Amino acid sequence: MIRVKWAFLKEVMLRMGFTEEWVSLVLRCISTVSYVVTINGSRGNVFKPTRGLRQGDPLNHFLFLICSEGLSSLIRLTTKEGSIKGVKTSKRRPTISHLLFADDCILFGEVIEK
Incomplete structure (x- = not known):
């Protein structure tokens, strides 16, 4: 299950240069959903999610890439700050902090004792 906070998606899209109007439109598309659970033919209460991307939504692939870029940027910034x-795979190679593929994220790190 993808657990994307809509505020994070909004912030990443704005920092990537999307206009306020476009971001607002996308957020309305993903945040206006509501669900009802039916048990034994009886309809339950309506509930609205507060985060996440819906399975099967045609926008999901693009929104997930945007979120992945935001996560990657945060990891690079944290690495640059030294946190x-x-x-390294060898002395002359660059440092690897993370790899992203589809919906997987692998983090590489070194324990720093203080």
């Missing part, structure tokens, strides 16, 4: 440290 986390990636690993």
Whole structure:
């Protein structure tokens, strides 16, 4: 299950240069959903999610890529600040802090004792 906070998606889209109007339209598309659970033919209460992307939504793939870019940027910033440290495959190679593929994220790090 994808648990994307809509505020995070909004902030990433704005920082990527999307206009306020476009971001607002996208957020309305993903946040106006509501669900009803039916048990034994009886309809339950209506509830509205406060985060997440719906399975099967045609926008999901693009929105997930935008969120992945936001996560990647945060990891790079944290690495640059020295809060986390990636690993090197050899002395002359760059440091690897994370790899993203589809909906998977692998984090590489070194334990820093203080």
